[in-house]
Amino acid sequence: xxxxxxxRVHVEELFLSAPKSHRTIELKEELxxxxxxxxxxLVAGGRxxxxxxxxxxxxxxxxxELIFSLQEQFILDPEVIELRRGRTAKFIxxxxxxxxxxxxxxxxxLSYREVLAGLACMFLCWGxxxxxxxxNALSRPKYSKTQDSIVEDFKEYTSVKKNDxxxxxxxxxxxxxxxxxxxxxxxLVTRAWGVLWLIFILAxxxxxxxxxxxxxxx
Amino acid sequence: MxxxxxxxxxxxxxxxxxxxxxxxxxxYQTNKSIQEKTGGRYELKEATLYGAFRRLEQNxxxxxxxxxxxxxxxxxxxxxxxxxxxxxEENKREWQDAKELIDTLI
Numbered sequence: 001x002x003x004x005x006x007x008r009v010h011v012e013e014l015f016l017s018a019p020k021s022h023r024t025i026e027l028k029e030e031l032x033x034x035x036x037x038x039x040x041x042l043v044a045g046g047r048x049x050x051x052x053x054x055x056x057x058x059x060x061x062x063x064x065e066l067i068f069s070l071q072e073q074f075i076l077d078p079e080v081i082e083l084r085r086g087r088t089a090k091f092i093x094x095x096x097x098x099x100x101x102x103x104x105x106x107x108x109x110l111s112y113r114e115v116l117a118g119l120a121c122m123f124l125c126w127g128x129x130x131x132x133x134x135x136n137a138l139s140r141p142k143y144s145k146t147q148d149s150i151v152e153d154f155k156e157y158t159s160v161k162k163n164d165x166x167x168x169x170x171x172x173x174x175x176x177x178x179x180x181x182x183x184x185x186x187x188l189v190t191r192a193w194g195v196l197w198l199i200f201i202l203a204x205x206x207x208x209x210x211x212x213x214x215x216x217x218x
Numbered sequence: 219m220x221x222x223x224x225x226x227x228x229x230x231x232x233x234x235x236x237x238x239x240x241x242x243x244x245x246y247q248t249n250k251s252i253q254e255k256t257g258g259r260y261e262l263k264e265a266t267l268y269g270a271f272r273r274l275e276q277n278x279x280x281x282x283x284x285x286x287x288x289x290x291x292x293x294x295x296x297x298x299x300x301x302x303x304x305x306x307e308e309n310k311r312e313w314q315d316a317k318e319l320i321d322t323l324i
Contacts, residue, residue: 026294027268027272029292029294030245030268030293030294031245031264031268033246033292033293033294034244034245034246034249034264034293035246035264037246037293038246038249038250041246041250059261059263059264060263060264060265061263061264061265061266062263062265063265065265065269066265066268066269066272069269069272069273
């Protein structure tokens with residue numbers, strides 16, 4: 001192995017404990033190139049390769065601080081996380097509350113035989129509740145990379161996947177709950193059970209459409 | 219030399235900025251020029267040099283870019299920014315003051 005190659009090996013060993021990031025790779029390349037320049041210069045100046053190699057290696061010094069500077073990155077600000085958690089809690093509880101609250105005008109108007117008006121009020125409440133929950137899921141902060149390493153790439157990837165999964169899950173549960181209530185509500189009023197079961201097929205279709213549109217977005 | 223290096227260490231960044239005032243440079247060239255200017259009496263350790271480059275870049279005093287050498291390994295060049303020049307002037311003034319002060323004291 002030539003002295004130039006041995007320099008590369010030596011530097012790689014020095015940086016074994018450094019994070020595996022682009023920054024580290026760049027710093028190593030920069031260091032290796034410059035050390036090899038120095039080696040070539042020393043050899044050109046009349047030193048034999050072995051002596052030149054020793055001089056170059058001893059001129060590197062202590063790389064601990066350099067490695068530490070490669071790790072100095074901060075993850076998400078805890079204050080921001082706390083703020084987000086508070087907002088999510090508010091949105092979800094208002095949303096769920098509106099789902100339940102939606103029944104009040106329905107039964108109230110049902111007692112006055114105003115079925116359609118009751119249904120309309122109920123769906124209005126559910127619509128608002130759905131938008132709140134969906135908005136909350138969509139506006140959740142994505143995991144942003146603090147270090148461009150492979151681990152961070154993977155974390156970001158899983159975070160995006162998890163976000164999508166949650167959105168899909170909440171949309172699906174909304175679709176099926178809505179379908180069930182329409183089935184029961186309209187069924188009790190119109191007694192057209194024979195036709196109304198088709199609503200579940202419609203719900204299945206809607207679920208697939210949601211799944212497809214989410215895939216398309218990716 | 220060991221006394222001198224303790225004294226000089228605090229000025230590593232100013233020395234690098236001073237070297238970059240006239241032209242862009244890469245690591246080895248910077249260190250070589252320091253060595254030549256001092257007649258071989260002083261030379262930075264590589265770790266010190268790149269640590270200083272990193273800090274200067276983070277503070278916005280210098281910028282770096284990869285050179286496009288036809289042969290051999292690619293070099294990373296550094297160039298001084300406007301902020302870097304201002305910091306250099308400030309540090310130099312501070313050093314002049316300190317030097318005068320110490321001269322009157324010892």
